[in-house]
Amino acid sequence: MIRNFIWLFILLLLLSNCATVTKTGMFEYEPSKKEMKIDNTTFSLIVNKNNWNYNFTENARKYYPNIFYDDFSSLPVFLNLNCDSDIRQSDPAYSLISAFSLMTIPVPMMEKYNICRGSLKIATLPKKEIYYKFERTEYFPGLWFFLAPLFHSREEFEPNEEQTIVEYAVKAINEEDSKKLKDMYEYRKARIHKISLYGEPYWVFVALTQSEKASKEGKNVYDLALAQFWKEYPKILSNPLESIVIAIKEEEGWKPIVSTPKKLGLKKLTAVSAKILNDRPIAIDVREDVLPRVEYFIYLSNYNDSEEIRWSNNMLIEAKNLSFPEDLRQKSRDELTKLLIDFEKEMIKINEILNRLELSLQQKLVNKQDTTNENTLIPIYQQRLNIFEALITSLKQSSKLR
DSSP, X not given: OHHHHHHHHHHHHHHHTOEEEEEESOOOOXXXXXXXXXXXXXXXXXXXXXXXXXXXXXXXXXTOTTTBOOSTTSEEEEEEEEEXXXXXXXXXXXXXXXXXXXXXXXXEEEEEXXXXXXXXXXXXXXXXXXXXXXXXXXXXXXXXXXXXXXXXXXXOHHHHHXXXXXXXXXXXXXXXXXXXXXXHHHHHHHTEEEEEETTEEEEEEEEXXXXXXXXXXXXXXXXXXXXXXXXXXXXXXXXXXXXXXXXXXXXXXXXXXXXXXXXXXXXXXOEEEEEEETTXXXXXXXXXXXXXXXXXXXXXXXXXXXXXXXXXXXXXXXXXXXXXXXXXHHSOHHHHHHHXXXXXXXXXXXXXHHHHHHHHHHHHHXXXXXXXXXXXXXXXXXXXXXXXHHHHHHHHHSTTXX
């Protein structure tokens, strides 16, 4: 009986269209701002909502066509959001209140919540925290049924959220120095190149990213430069065919390093390193059909990719036998000293990774969890350490470094 009474109330509620909306931290678009420009700088808008990536640029262009442009050269604005939603029936006591008051008191019957928390980041600038909430409460108006349409809200969350996301992005853009944003935009455009490898065209982007160490320390430091390759001009969110490390940032500034692409299906071994202009990686230097040398394989692009580590280990062994003896004879003392320092620094990093993997293995064994990743990576990292140790020993024994 009571259940039927409640359902009758809900039916009347739906027929009455009586609801109120409360918004926190949400924005509405002002059409008068549609022609806004930011010093001839364009932006893309990338939204990661509950771990799903969306190219939101075309949504943003509906409101600000002169600010947002769906092109890889546009300066990216990243929005990371974790959102929760809930729909629940209000406390049944409200129904009793309505009944005992002979329906003279409007009471809430259904409540809907949408809450989003996250951060916003323009390219490599520090991130900003954001939060917004949308609450919709539907009422049973009782005897005030005829007045319900006067205070009914038809607002829904999705259109409000789209405007809110775009307005958060525009607000963050306007808070930054326009000259600084212009410089960042021009620098991004300058890092997109079309090249030829063995007669085949490729598009390359010199991307800046954070090392694992910088990311874990929570620093807004971009200390790695990657060469990312595509066959066609890249689209926003399109995955590159391959990414390789071509420069690292140290205390004295950016230092080019040599890496070799292995996933492009190139005919011969190819060396790629960064060109540095005004202490910033700007383009790539390519040498085709090279002899493998140990310095090409010191660094890894993905320290969790067992295939890459295994391949790099094999190339180190090949280089050790083919070109390393000649390097010991031909290279200068300064060149050999630099090579020794690079190996020793990377060896420290590998030891740290091995320690973490071994600790993770022990914990997973205790908790009876899957240890496939650790069992795969630990042996090939131990092999890598052994190769490094042999090369370091040979360098130290070189007559030029004694």
